[in-house]
Amino acid sequence: MYKLVISILFTIICTIQLSGQITSNWFSFKEIEKNVWVIDDHKAVNVYLIIGKDSSLIVDTGIGSADLHSLISKLTDKPLIVVNTHGHSDHAGGNYQFAQVFVHPQDSLNARICNLSENRLGAAKNMLRGESPSKEDMFSGTPIHTKLVPVHEGHLFNLGGRMIQVIETPGHTPGSICLLDMKNKLLFSGDNNNTLVWLFLKGCSPLHDYLKTLEKLGQRIKEFDTLFPGHGIPKPAGFVNDQILCVKSILNGTCESVEYKSFAGDAMMCTFGLASVAYNPDNL
Numbered sequence: 601m602y603k604l605v606i607s608i609l610f611t612i613i614c615t616i617q618l619s620g621q622i623t624s625n626w627f628s629f630k631e632i633e634k635n636v637w638v639i640d641d642h643k644a645v646n647v648y649l650i651i652g653k654d655s656s657l658i659v660d661t662g663i664g665s666a667d668l669h670s671l672i673s674k675l676t677d678k679p680l681i682v683v684n685t686h687g688h689s690d691h692a693g694g695n696y697q698f699a700q701v702f703v704h705p706q707d708s709l710n711a712r713i714c715n716l717s718e719n720r721l722g723a724a725k726n727m728l729r730g731e732s733p734s735k736e737d738m739f740s741g742t743p744i745h746t747k748l749v750p751v752h753e754g755h756l757f758n759l760g761g762r763m764i765q766v767i768e769t770p771g772h773t774p775g776s777i778c779l780l781d782m783k784n785k786l787l788f789s790g791d792n793n794n795t796l797v798w799l800f801l802k803g804c805s806p807l808h809d810y811l812k813t814l815e816k817l818g819q820r821i822k823e824f825d826t827l828f829p830g831h832g833i834p835k836p837a838g839f840v841n842d843q844i845l846c847v848k849s850i851l852n853g854t855c856e857s858v859e860y861k862s863f864a865g866d867a868m869m870c871t872f873g874l875a876s877v878a879y880n881p882d883n884l
């Protein structure tokens with residue numbers, strides 16, 4: 601009993617100290633699973649931090665307007681492994697703050713291009729409603745010419761007591777990947793499993809390829825309980841089944857699709873259950 605009280609007091613003191621030390625006007629962040637943090641890049645995109653015994657893995661680097669590196673270094677003191685789920689500017693835009701980033705080779709060119717300063721400004725304009733961080737939230741270091749390291753299906757990141765496996769998931773981009781925390785059954789899924797998945801952008805794979813990706817995840821659905829998407833809140837694994845039926849209904853012509861408009865262009869949108877897909881009818 602005595603030990604339990606001491607342990608609880610210690611936890612409370614640590615929590616107070618932690619929350620007292622770390623603040624950000626730009627990012628909001630919370631521990632959503634034990635040693636897993638979600639970092640919300642100004643209500644635009646989710647960055648995740650997975651902490652192992654020996655090292656920590658960052659899933660995506662956000663838009664890159666603010667100083668992500670500084671925040672991460674306050675949340676973990678372990679050596680960092682940085683991985684992009686894909687090469688879009690809202691997921692790889694902060695790569696310039698890190699010396700080395702793992703990315704699938706099919707998305708590495710985009711990951712490089714979106715880090716050019718003019719492109720980062722463009723992404724911020726679209727994603728952040730014109731808002732920019734205050735001087736103290738901005739990255740004050742020198743932008744790094746990041747080394748991009750290719751990563752493929754089955755690659756394992758060993759964080760110490762925590763293995764993270766790469767699953768190739770082409771669709772939203774040809775080089776999209778998901779990251780499976782095998783022991784804890786968590787799937788970090790980039791833009792592959794958002795409530796609304798964009799499949800209409802220039803460079804998206806044909807919808808048939810995306811269906812193969814979803815069916816591949818469907819076959820492995822017992823390996824994960826929760827999906828952690830690049831945008832929005834976590835979802836149960838069964839969400840993948842809604843996505844499969846959604847895409848199948850587009851491809852077999854039974855979906856009553858509606859028009860969809862966005863800053864990135866116009867498309868058609870189909871919804872099944874909780875899942876929606878915006879797609880290009882000329883890229884099925």
Ligand SMILES: [Zn+2]
Pocket residue numbers: 686688691772791
């Ligand atoms: Zn994307």
